[in-house]
Amino acid sequence: MENKIIEKQNMAPFVDNLINAEAEVIGPKRKDGKYAFDKLIETGELCLDYDTTLLPPKMYLFPPKETLIKFELGKEPEVEPVVEAKPLILFGVHPYDIKAIELLDVAFSTTNPDINYLSKREKAVIIGVDCLNPNPNAFCPSLGTATAETGFDLMLTDIGDSYVVAIGSSKGEQLLTKYAETREASQVELAQRNSERQKALARYKVTLNISPEELPQLLDKSWDSPWWKEKSEKCLSCGSCIVVCPTCFCFDVQDDVTLNLKEGERYRQWDGCMLVDFAAVAGGGNFRGDKESRFRHRMYRKGKYIWERYGKLGCVGCGRCASACLAEIASPAETFNRLKEESK
Amino acid sequence: MKAKLAFFDFTGCEGCQLEVLNFETELVELLNHVDIVNFREAKTESEDNYEIAFVEGSITRESEIPKLKKIRQQAKIVVALGACACLGGVNCLKNFRPMKENLRIVYGDAAKYYDTIPARPISSIVPVDYYVHGCPIDKKEFLKVTKALLLGKRPEIPNYPVCVECKLAGNVCTFDKGETCLGPVTRAGCNAICISNGRHCWGCRGPVDDPNTNSEKEILQKHGLTVEDILNQFRIFNGYLEVSK
Ligand code: SF4
Ligand code: SF4
Ligand code: SF4
Ligand code: SF4
Numbered sequence: 001m002e003n004k005i006i007e008k009q010n011m012a013p014f015v016d017n018l019i020n021a022e023a024e025v026i027g028p029k030r031k032d033g034k035y036a037f038d039k040l041i042e043t044g045e046l047c048l049d050y051d052t053t054l055l056p057p058k059m060y061l062f063p064p065k066e067t068l069i070k071f072e073l074g075k076e077p078e079v080e081p082v083v084e085a086k087p088l089i090l091f092g093v094h095p096y097d098i099k100a101i102e103l104l105d106v107a108f109s110t111t112n113p114d115i116n117y118l119s120k121r122e123k124a125v126i127i128g129v130d131c132l133n134p135n136p137n138a139f140c141p142s143l144g145t146a147t148a149e150t151g152f153d154l155m156l157t158d159i160g161d162s163y164v165v166a167i168g169s170s171k172g173e174q175l176l177t178k179y180a181e182t183r184e185a186s187q188v189e190l191a192q193r194n195s196e197r198q199k200a201l202a203r204y205k206v207t208l209n210i211s212p213e214e215l216p217q218l219l220d221k222s223w224d225s226p227w228w229k230e231k232s233e234k235c236l237s238c239g240s241c242i243v244v245c246p247t248c249f250c251f252d253v254q255d256d257v258t259l260n261l262k263e264g265e266r267y268r269q270w271d272g273c274m275l276v277d278f279a280a281v282a283g284g285g286n287f288r289g290d291k292e293s294r295f296r297h298r299m300y301r302k303g304k305y306i307w308e309r310y311g312k313l314g315c316v317g318c319g320r321c322a323s324a325c326l327a328e329i330a331s332p333a334e335t336f337n338r339l340k341e342e343s344k
Numbered sequence: 345m346k347a348k349l350a351f352f353d354f355t356g357c358e359g360c361q362l363e364v365l366n367f368e369t370e371l372v373e374l375l376n377h378v379d380i381v382n383f384r385e386a387k388t389e390s391e392d393n394y395e396i397a398f399v400e401g402s403i404t405r406e407s408e409i410p411k412l413k414k415i416r417q418q419a420k421i422v423v424a425l426g427a428c429a430c431l432g433g434v435n436c437l438k439n440f441r442p443m444k445e446n447l448r449i450v451y452g453d454a455a456k457y458y459d460t461i462p463a464r465p466i467s468s469i470v471p472v473d474y475y476v477h478g479c480p481i482d483k484k485e486f487l488k489v490t491k492a493l494l495l496g497k498r499p500e501i502p503n504y505p506v507c508v509e510c511k512l513a514g515n516v517c518t519f520d521k522g523e524t525c526l527g528p529v530t531r532a533g534c535n536a537i538c539i540s541n542g543r544h545c546w547g548c549r550g551p552v553d554d555p556n557t558n559s560e561k562e563i564l565q566k567h568g569l570t571v572e573d574i575l576n577q578f579r580i581f582n583g584y585l586e587v588s589k
């Protein structure tokens with residue numbers, strides 16, 4: 001992989017050029033003491049040293065609410081698919097979120113290709129940045145998601161006076177050539193990048209005491225563990241853990257018809273397994289009518305089902321769920337470590 | 345044939361009806377499909393011929409009970425409109441004081457001319473088919489429910505907590521700002537409007553079907569509220585419910 005250097009004083013002009021020229025640029029900005037991805041109006045708003053964002057950048061590829069089709073009723077009903085996609089630059093995406101998007105890429109293209117997601121994805125450029133100030137609930141190193149080798153067009157690492165830029169695609173390379181002042185990276189600077197990444201590893205506070213490959217097996221053995229009931233007792237079924245998760249991709253589809261019954265639209269919105277009515281079926285049944293089975297199901301999704309189905313981890317260790325959960329029960333690391341203890 | 349709608353109000357501020365009358369364009373569209381017979385009180389004669397009754401306000405006087413029953417008899421569908429009708433609402437704050445004392449506080453020497461009973465939601469007197477929650481109601485939700493009723497469908501009202509919409513709105517949680525919130529046990533549907541505007545949730549939409557109030561109380565306590573504070577929080581809108589007792 002080719003690597004370049006952008007001096008810090010040249011970063012602002014690069015971002016400004018992107019904002020003015022290419023596409024909508026989305027990046028992490030400050031919000032009430034936290035960070036959130038949002039449209040950048042000017043470079044000054046961009047915070048590349050953030051810990052994590054409230055919501056993951058997936059919301060720009062898979063929006064919380066999205067119209068899928070518009071229809072007109074009548075003798076000959078007309079149905080028109082709605083696919084909205086515009087050029088987008090996601091600037092400052094952390095490696096774990098990049099890994100999560102790689103999972104979504106697979107999930108949304110397996111069996112039934114999801115045209116809405118894939119069209120947006122195709123038009124999106126991802127400019128990553130290494131996470132050097134991890135959030136206290138993150139456990140990326142245990143899952144191999146602290147750094148990424150693929151899934152980005154460019155990847156930045158802050159080495160003090162400058163950023164090392166790894167070029168991940170020709171699209172990324174073109175952007176650099178066109179809009180940034182760069183120079184070749186020296187061996188010393190590449191070594192500095194390694195050492196910054198090493199130092200960051202030491203800043204993570206949570207560790208998984210089991211390798212991710214062993215998780216499906218561990219979960220297989222743990223179906224009847226008392227942990228599920230004990231821990232889920234406090235669950236508020238508030239859905240915070242799934243809304244903030246970069247790897248959750250469940251949605252609910254609904255129709256909205258106008259009052260005159262002439263036209264309407266079908267839309268989807270995020271949904272998830274921690275909500276009471278998620279597994280409710282017509283006729284009044286519910287597959288997972290109690291907190292315990294919903295809580296267990298989510299952990300099985302994260303540690304087993306997704307892995308078995310798509311060959312990628314269902315959790316990237318970002319820690320957002322643990323930060324968002326008021327009941328303090330949502331961290332997969334806590335659950336997996338505890339089950340590992342139990343299985344000894 | 346156009347469906348006939350009627351509005352009634354019992355004890356409340358009429359804020360909810362104002363909210364309904366507040367959306368001119370949609371109201372005009374709605375009027376193409378319904379006739380609105382806007383009574384302030386239930387008529388006693390039997391010529392009332394509405395099919396859908398929207399009832400605002402809670403029941404706080406003996407004399408309101410037969411009127412409400414009359415409405416139920418006539419209407420095919422009864423919809424509770426707003427926190428007062430759905431939950432009892434803020435009026436229930438008086439339930440925590442003796443009724444005599446309430447009368448004295450409000451009416452002073454004239455107290456003997458009034459009757460008052462503990463405030464209650466209309467569902468404690470008659471069966472209610474649908475609820476439009478909130479204080480005041482959200483006009484979009486009112487339209488959604490009305491539309492569903494006219495189309496003969498069940499309105500889709502969320503049975504998940506405000507937190508879902510709050511997170512979707514990208515808000516920083518009030519607990520992270522050193523404040524507290526009833527969002528985790530309160531029914532969504534308002535797009536977490538209070539939190540998005542820098543306040544917290546008071547629970548005006550009432551609880552979800554199966555709220556985890558024990559967990560919520562624990563969380564509130566962990567964030568510095570006393571049992572008394574917690575009850576006061578719950579009682580603002582949900583005084584009629586067991587959760588706040
Ligand atoms: S685990 Fe936590 S965040 Fe998730 S639904 Fe339960 S209480 Fe909410
Ligand atoms: S489950 Fe939690 S830690 Fe894992 S990816 Fe989702 S939000 Fe992040
Ligand atoms: S619910 Fe609120 S706005 Fe509606 S009548 Fe009662 S007090 Fe007024
Ligand atoms: S502010 Fe209230 S509604 Fe929003 S996430 Fe926090 S507890 Fe839930």
Ligand code: SF4
Nearest residue numbers: 534538545546547548
């Ligand atoms: S946030 Fe809470 S108090 Fe505010 S409108 Fe919604 S339910 Fe009512």
